[in-house]
Amino acid sequence: MIEWLHPGLIYIFGALLIPVLKGRWQKAYMLMLPIVALIDLTFMTEGTYWSFPVSDYVLTFGRVDKLSLIFAFVFVIASFCMTLYALHVKENGQHVAAFLYIGGALGVVFAGDLFSLYIFWEIMAWASLCLIWYRKTKASSEAGFRYIMVHLFGGICLLAGIILYVQSTGSIAFNVFDWGLGWGYVASYFILIGFLINAAVPPLHAWLADAYPEATITGAVFLTAFTTKSAVYVLIRGFPNVELLIWLGVIMALYGVVFAVLENDIRRLLAYHIISQVGYMVAGVGIGTAMAINGASAHAFCHILYKALLFMGAGAVIEMTGRSKFTELGGLYKYMPLTFWLYMIGAFSISGVPLFNGFVSKTMIVESAAGSHLPLVWLMLECASIGTFLHTGLKVPYLTWFSRKEPVVEAKEPPTNMLAAMGITAFLCVFIGVYPQALYRLLPYTVEYAPYAPAHVIGMSQLLLITFVGFWALRSKLHGTPTITLDTDWFYRKAGKRFIWFCEKPLLKFATDIDKVMKDLANSFIRFSRNPMAASMILITATSTRLLTPFNPAYRQKGQELVEARKQAVEEPMEKMSIGMGVLLVLLFFAFYLLIYLTHGVLWA
Amino acid sequence: MGRRIKQKYLFGILYACIAMSLIAGVHVQFFTHFHADFVWQEIPGFSAIYGFFGCVAIIIISKALGHHWLQKEEDYYD
Incomplete structure (x- = not known):
């Protein structure tokens, strides 16, 4: 009997068989893998498994505790829904990439040491890149390239941090890192930067809103879940209670909201809301109390479900209409009412409407800010809630399914497998919202929080209902405009291009000029040393001709002689010189x- | 049902809900054991006020940022 089976390996090795199978068998096999992984997880007991000593260090592939289990559970459950959503896709490569990606994320979650963490971290980056490149458009190939460059940079930061950490402590165990100000903490800083890039914390977030909307319809659904949430997981493990994270998280939450107002692309708007929602989790990690860590884990769990649902809805619209811009969408309720209602369940969840799952997790983080007496954090997170409902809950559905009397384009409901996947995900969102104890039981700390206390429900209802009024009054301002929005990717897309132009044009010209001057100088030395008399005569004549011609045109004659003299002093080829x-x-x-x-x-x- | 009438009903329900939530808020605050973490939570209907001004502020500030600085033509990067 095997003591423990790594669920990530079920996906990674399971992916190898996908291209071999065909048709119905392949589909059944792909749906079976998450179920096998789920069974594996249910029978798992806490402890440390699969530790392999390698020279002085110990590689640990299986650290199982409540924190790793809750993330593993949601990864596996979500992967089932996402695979179902992607079942109609004919390209085997996409499925293989998705499974490797999930396997990498699970590897990160169970990694008990920094080396294995790094390996799975890189598997995730490369597998997710394939999901972007499979869209096979020019935009996606370019965005994918930028995506992998940013992630490679993040990976290098992480590796540098790990090496420094191992050098100073002599251990590769992945536990809470020391935190403080000064040179002694450089290792922690590097590791944190690596983590923050994957968590999409501004100003290191632009890869997310840049690349996710360019991914394949089904690939984007996978992308929403694993990279950012595994980053939240490692932040909880490595940097709980770091005050910097509170402020970064709060800024993130509002940053995503502001950019979402300006977006014209449906999936890019939703991508900005990933940044916003991950901001709540990062703030929760920073607050670091038991309730805040519970809140961050719970919110990651709920977020994966409702964000997948939202991307599934948006993906269905793009798949059926071929359009992704608000300026080209509208009035689709006539053709896709079911997609609309399923999307709305996701929208209500993300907005934190009572009885949906966002309400039971988001309020936990907001309340923990109140518990730690952080008034500004509380106000800013509440404000981000308003913005979330305003865009995901009102603007997107209004501009996509309504806003025009007649539909802009003919469409129909998406294929059954997509609808079924959305249905299951929507059911889970509502189930957790109605019965939060199911989720609370999985959380790392004991929960002493009642989400449905009257004051919470009433406060949230007021906030959201009034937002609707505000939206309706200003809805003319929220129409999409055919523009794009600058973000911090400007620095590597525009300034980077200018830098390369600077290197190629002025800098290169400067270098060739210097080169030419030096060559001429060397030439003249050689000419001089071969025949000093003739050379100095030519020099004197040339100088005097140039200086005196303006005063006495007769010197022009000398110029002719000069040409003759130069001809006589035949130059040798450069190489010998x-x-x-x-x-x-x-x-x-x-x-x-x-x-x-x-x-x-x-x-x- | 016509579009207009539907909208009218919708807004009727919306305003009724807002009124109900405000009344319920006042009730909870003054007639039950109520614990406020911050000073402003003692203002009746604070969430509603904050929600409205927050919503307007988000739209106006973002639009201004976009209009004057961040929004560019779609072929900006080409």
Whole structure:
């Protein structure tokens, strides 16, 4: 009997068989893998498994505790819904990439040491890149390229941090890192930057809103869940209670909201709301109390479900209409009412409407801010809630399914497997909202929080109902405009291009000019040394001709003579000169060395 | 049902809900054991006021940022 089976390996090795199978068998097999992983998880007991000593270090692939289990559970459950959603896709490569990606994320969650964490971290980055490139458009290939560059940078930061950490502590165990100000904490800083890039914390977030909307319809659904949430997981493990994270998280939550107002692309708007929602979790990690950590874990759980549902809805619209811009959408309720209602369940969940899952997790983080007496954090997170409902809950559905009397384009409901996946995900969102104890039981700490206390429900209802009024009054301002929005990717997309232009044009010209001057100088030396008399005569004549011609035109005659004289002094080919020059330089160097040796005895004492 | 009438009903329900939530808020605050974490939570209907001004502020500030700085033509990066 095997003591423990790594669920990530079920996906990674399971993915290898996908291209071999065909048709119905392949579909059944792909749906079976998450179920096998789920069974594996249900029978798992806490403890440390699969530790392999490698020279002085111990690699640990299975650290099982409540925190890793809750993330593993939601990854596996979500992967089932997402696979169902992607079942109609014919390209095997996409399925394989998705399974490797999930396997990588599960590997990160169970990693008990920094080396195995790093390996799975990179598997995730490369597998997710494939999900973007499979869209096979110019935009997606470029966005994917930028995506992987950012993630490679993040990976290098992480690796640098790990190496520094191992050097200073002598251990590769992945536990809470030391935190403080000063040179002693450089390792922690590097590791944190690596984590923050994957968590999409501004200003290191632009890859997310840049790349996710360019991914394949089904690939984007996978992308929403694993990269950012595994980053939240490692932040909880490594940096709980770091005050910096509170402020970064709060800024993130509002940043995503502000950019969502300006977006014209349906999936890019939703991508900005991933940033916003992950902001709540990062703030929760920063607050670091038991309730806040519970809130961050619970919110990650709920977020994966409702965000997948929202991307499924948006994906269905793009799949059926071929359009993704608000300026080209509208009035689709006539053709896709079912998609609309399923999307709305996701929208109510993300907005934190009571009886939907966002309400039971988001309020936990907001309440923990109140519990830790952080008034500003509380106000800003509440404000982000307003913005979330305003966009995901009102603007997107209004501009996509209504806003025009007649539909802009003919469409129909998406294929059954997509609807079924949305249905299951929507059911889970509502189930957790109505019966939060199911989720609370999985949380890392004991929960002493009643989400449905009257004051919470009433406060949230007022907030959201009034937001609707505000939206309706200002809805004319919220129509999409055919524009794009600048973000911090400007620095590598525009400034980077300008930098390369600067290197290629002025800098290169400067270098060639210097080169030319030096070559001319060398040439003239050689000419001079071959025939000093003739060369100096030519020099004198040339200078005097140039200086005196303006005063006395007769000197122009001399110019003709100069050309003749130059012709006579035939130049030798450059190559030979450079060899001669090289020998001369070497000799000079040795002479210099000799001089120092003679005066000081040794080169440097 | 016509679009207009539907909208009218919808808004009727909406305003009724807002009124109910405000009344319920006042009830909870003054007639039950109520614990406020911050000073402003003692203002009746604070969430509603904050919600309205927050919503308007988000739209106006973001639009201004976009209009004057962040929004560019779609071929900006090409």
